[in-house]
Amino acid sequence: MANFDILVLPGDGIGPEVTSEGLRALEAIGRRFGHSFRFEHDLVGGCAIDAHGCAIRDSTLRAAKEAHAILFGAVGGPKWDDPGASVRPEQGLLALRSDLDLWANLRPVQPHPSLIGASTLKPEVLEGVDILVIRELTSGIYFGKPRERRVVDGRREAIDTMYYNEHEVRRIARLGFELARERKKRLTSVDKANVLDSSRLWREVVQEVHADFQDVELQNVLVDAMTMHLIRRPNSFDVVISGNMFGDIITDEASMLTGSMGLLPSASLGARRPDGSGLGMYEPIHGSAPDIAGRGIANPLAMFLCAALLLRHSCNLEKEAQALESAVDATIRTGLRTADLAGSGSGVSTREMAQAVLDQLEG
Numbered sequence: 001m002a003n004f005d006i007l008v009l010p011g012d013g014i015g016p017e018v019t020s021e022g023l024r025a026l027e028a029i030g031r032r033f034g035h036s037f038r039f040e041h042d043l044v045g046g047c048a049i050d051a052h053g054c055a056i057r058d059s060t061l062r063a064a065k066e067a068h069a070i071l072f073g074a075v076g077g078p079k080w081d082d083p084g085a086s087v088r089p090e091q092g093l094l095a096l097r098s099d100l101d102l103w104a105n106l107r108p109v110q111p112h113p114s115l116i117g118a119s120t121l122k123p124e125v126l127e128g129v130d131i132l133v134i135r136e137l138t139s140g141i142y143f144g145k146p147r148e149r150r151v152v153d154g155r156r157e158a159i160d161t162m163y164y165n166e167h168e169v170r171r172i173a174r175l176g177f178e179l180a181r182e183r184k185k186r187l188t189s190v191d192k193a194n195v196l197d198s199s200r201l202w203r204e205v206v207q208e209v210h211a212d213f214q215d216v217e218l219q220n221v222l223v224d225a226m227t228m229h230l231i232r233r234p235n236s237f238d239v240v241i242s243g244n245m246f247g248d249i250i251t252d253e254a255s256m257l258t259g260s261m262g263l264l265p266s267a268s269l270g271a272r273r274p275d276g277s278g279l280g281m282y283e284p285i286h287g288s289a290p291d292i293a294g295r296g297i298a299n300p301l302a303m304f305l306c307a308a309l310l311l312r313h314s315c316n317l318e319k320e321a322q323a324l325e326s327a328v329d330a331t332i333r334t335g336l337r338t339a340d341l342a343g344s345g346s347g348v349s350t351r352e353m354a355q356a357v358l359d360q361l362e363g
């Protein structure tokens with residue numbers, strides 16, 4: 001029997017609705033396999049701003065460092081959207097990524113066979129799609145310095161800096177090659193090396209690392225071309241690595257291959273122990289969805305798949321992760337759909353969908 005400490009940060013919008021279902025899934029796994037999960041809850045994002053005046057407190061960051069894993073809902077909403085505000089919900093998320101050094105963001109994209117019709121793309125384009133995007137998460141233009149807003153000659157201007165050093169690129173490249181080696185042995189590295197110096201360094205380092213992984217095929221693709229190839233021939237990709245901002249953009253695009261953002265989990269990982277597991281933060285990529293928040297209709301499946309990734313990457317519980325993934329898979333096969341996939345005005349509730357997965361898990 002193993003004990004795991006999980007910091008739970010439901011956040012804003014639909015975050016709390018889906019996170020509570022994710023916790024039920026972990027509890028069910030605990031009962032079935034004999035593990036215990038201790039959950040500590042805290043605030044992040046807009047709700048933390050309302051309660052404490054900042055998007056995340058230092059005590060929350062400390063608790064995160066001491067936990068085995070963090071289960072994260074979503075942050076943000078119209079209430080906190082003022083671009084002039086000095087505190088913003090997203091700062092909580094960025095602080096977690098950076099302070100915990102969670103430099104690799106894994107975003108698997110695999111359309112479910114019974115949901116092929118839900119995508120706007122033709123079924124034949126989606127056949128066999130199974131992509132793992134690894135987005136660099138703690139550097140690049142999100143964190144580069146200088147970063148400022150100022151007034152020069154009476155004119156407002158602002159600067160963000162796209163920065164990468166070789167260490168940051170090398171660890172992403174290594175992880176990409178390692179994971180590609182366990183899959184179809186194809187790695188696509190996304191950059192903008194025809195224009196940006198940071199991308200030329202990125203490409204150079206990726207090519208150097210390739211020397212240690214000659215059995216993996218490497219392809220360098222410019223980010224603009226990548227957005228095109230992703231919808232033209234998505235099944236030609238296996239593992240994709242990219243810098244922070246390019247990865248942000250192409251993963252939203254890639255999510256549409258599955259028909260709904262409500263299905264996609266993500267894992268943010270840093271240093272790993274020898275058994276391959278380590279502190280991680282798990283977060284659905286759908287965001288806070290303020291338009292449907294509080295109505296009990298959000299799709300909980302992305303959160304369930306996050307819980308599975310948490311079991312796999314932070315608890316080293318592969319069998320348990322697969323049990324949860326199979327329960328999600330079986331539930332989708334029964335034809336049950338939440339509104340994001342059933343069409344507005346129809347579909348089952350968050351709770352009904354979640355219960356169906358739990359029944360599969362316990363049945």
Ligand code: IPM
Nearest residue numbers: 075076090093094248285287
């Ligand atoms: C994501 C989100 C975040 C990002 C926002 C909420 C800061 O879009 O996780 O993809 O840009 O990284």
Ligand code: MG
Nearest residue numbers: 248249251252
């Ligand atoms: Mg994004």
